Amino acid sequence: MNLKILFSLFASFFKIGFFAFGGGYGALSMIQDEVVNVHKWMNAQQFLDLLSISQMTPGPIAINAATYIGCRISGVWGAFFATVGVVLPSFVWVLLFLKLLNLASKKMDTSRIFDTLKIAILVPISLAGVNLSLSSVKNIIALIFGAVAFLILRFKRIPLFWLVIISGFAGIILGKYL
Amino acid sequence: MKISAIGFGGGYGILPLMREELVEKRKIMSTSDFYHAIAQAQSLPGPIAVNTSIFVGLKLFGILGAVILTFGVVVPPFFAILIIANLIDRFGNLEVFRNFLKGARIAIVVIIIDFAVRLSRRNLRDISSAVIIFIGVLLTFFLKIPVILAFLITAFFIYIVPHKKDIKSIRIDEK
Numbered sequence: 069m070n071l072k073i074l075f076s077l078f079a080s081f082f083k084i085g086f087f088a089f090g091g092g093y094g095a096l097s098m099i100q101d102e103v104v105n106v107h108k109w110m111n112a113q114q115f116l117d118l119l120s121i122s123q124m125t126p127g128p129i130a131i132n133a134a135t136y137i138g139c140r141i142s143g144v145w146g147a148f149f150a151t152v153g154v155v156l157p158s159f160v161w162v163l164l165f166l167k168l169l170n171l172a173s174k175k176m177d178t179s180r181i182f183d184t185l186k187i188a189i190l191v192p193i194s195l196a197g198v199n200l201s202l203s204s205v206k207n208i209i210a211l212i213f214g215a216v217a218f219l220i221l222r223f224k225r226i227p228l229f230w231l232v233i234i235s236g237f238a239g240i241i242l243g244k245y246l
Numbered sequence: 247m248k249i250s251a252i253g254f255g256g257g258y259g260i261l262p263l264m265r266e267e268l269v270e271k272r273k274i275m276s277t278s279d280f281y282h283a284i285a286q287a288q289s290l291p292g293p294i295a296v297n298t299s300i301f302v303g304l305k306l307f308g309i310l311g312a313v314i315l316t317f318g319v320v321v322p323p324f325f326a327i328l329i330i331a332n333l334i335d336r337f338g339n340l341e342v343f344r345n346f347l348k349g350a351r352i353a354i355v356v357i358i359i360d361f362a363v364r365l366s367r368r369n370l371r372d373i374s375s376a377v378i379i380f381i382g383v384l385l386t387f388f389l390k391i392p393v394i395l396a397f398l399i400t401a402f403f404i405y406i407v408p409h410k411k412d413i414k415s416i417r418i419d420e421k
Contacts (some may be wrong), residue, residue, distance in 0.1 A: 084394075085291065085292055087291055087394050087397060087398075089290075089291045089397075090291075090365060091288065091292070091293060091294045092293045093357075093358060093361045094291065095291075095292070095293065096358065097358075097393060098393055098394060098397075101393040101394070105390070106392065113351070116351040116354055117347045117350075117351065119351075119354045120347055120350035120351055120353070120354050121327075121330060121334070122327075123350075123353075123354060124350075125323060125326050125330060126323055126326055127295075127319070127320070127322065127323025127324075127326065127327075128293035128294070128295045128296060128319070128323070129293075130292075130293045131293055131320055131323060131324075132323050132327055135323065135324050135327040135328070136330075139327065139328060139331045140331065144328065147324065147327070147328060148324075151320060151324055154292075155292075155296055155316060155320055157291065157292060158291070158292035158293070158296045158297050158300055158316075159312070161290045161291055161292060161297070162287075162290060162297060162300045162301060162304065162312070165286070165290055166304070179289075180405075181405070182290075183369070184404050184405045185291075185401050186365075187369050187370055187375050187379070187401075187404055188379070188382075188397055188401035189365070189397060190365060190366055190370065190379050190383075191379055191382040191383055191386060191393070191396055191397055191400045192393040192396070192397050193358065193361065193362045194362050194379070194383045195387060195393060195396075196358055197358045197359045197362050198383070198387060199387075200355045201355050201359070204351045204352055204355050205355065210352060213349070213352050214352045214355065214356055217356040218356045218360060221356060221360050222360065222363075228357055231353045231357065232350050232353045232354065232357075233350075234353075235349040235350050235352055235353035236346040236347070236349045236350040236353070237346070237349065238349045239346050239347065239348040239349015239350060239351075239352075240342055240345045240346050240349065242345075242348075243341070243348065246345075246348045246352070
């Protein structure tokens with residue numbers, strides 16, 4: 069057990085949880101940056117595999133991802149510290165929010181700040197979209213595959229769980245070509 | 247506990263189950279209170295399911311309730327992931343499994359892009375913010391700025407730039 073790694077896992081995921089406006093997917097884009105670009109704990113492909121697994125496992129995807137990354141990097145304790153790290157800021161925010169709401173809601177427009185942050189989160193999310201497409205869509209077949217999946221999701225809104233499972237089976241069939 | 251153990255497919259999958267358990271079965275909360283908690287949870291950072299359980303827990307049983315409810319949502323997936331990680335260590339090298347992940351990867355990218363599209367349709371209402379976001383994405387991509395920093399800088403610019411009203415209302419003004 070390496071305390072330094074455990075600490076940096078906890079610190080990374082705390083930071084991610086703290087700024088993860090826009091819910092789980094806001095968090096994912098930050099996890100991607102932190103884990104793939106900053107700490108280089110895994111490459112983009114491994115990160116995507118982990119997201120697939122997190123999406124198929126019960127529970128909030130951001131937390132699953134944190135647990136999984138922690139587990140991969142430093143075993144059960146790694147999983148523990150990463151998970152606690154990503155959940156703890158939610159407590160801070162809720163308690164802070166309730167305090168702020170009582171104190172400041174009359175004096176300043178807190179909702180405008182939150183609205184702004186909800187728009188700005190589009191930067192990390194779009195970046196995650198761009199970076200992850202670049203590393204997973206490598207040829208024309210994968211591109212068509214992605215386009216079809218996107219259209220299905222846009223117009224049919226099937227549960228995300230099933231989209232992942234169905235794409236997985238399509239992957240088994242198309243295996244060599246992707 | 248039960249809620250999360252069967253909550254496949256992330257935060258939004260869990261919420262209906264929570265509603266069923268708290269509002270319909272146990273009747274410890276009214277429907278409107280529950281939706282109010284979700285609305286607040288959405289405006290704060292962090293997974294929706296966790297934020298909602300903290301709000302609900304606080305409202306019903308105070309801090310301790312918030313901690314216990316959050317545990318209920320977080321603990322079952324925690325063990326599920328540990329077990330799955332273990333299975334993947336054993337069987338992860340199978341050709342079938344690797345191909346499965348190749349397909350699933352694309353689905354994940356599609357889900358993230360779809361999320362970005364939905365989020366911008368819901369929240370992005372004026373041209374100046376859209377331009378700032380676009381510049382932010384480009385600069386961060388090419389200059390490799392840490393995304394959390396980029397996020398905060400973008401938020402700052404969106405906040406200080408005077409907002410034009412809805413795109414539609416601008417058009418009306420021009421006429």
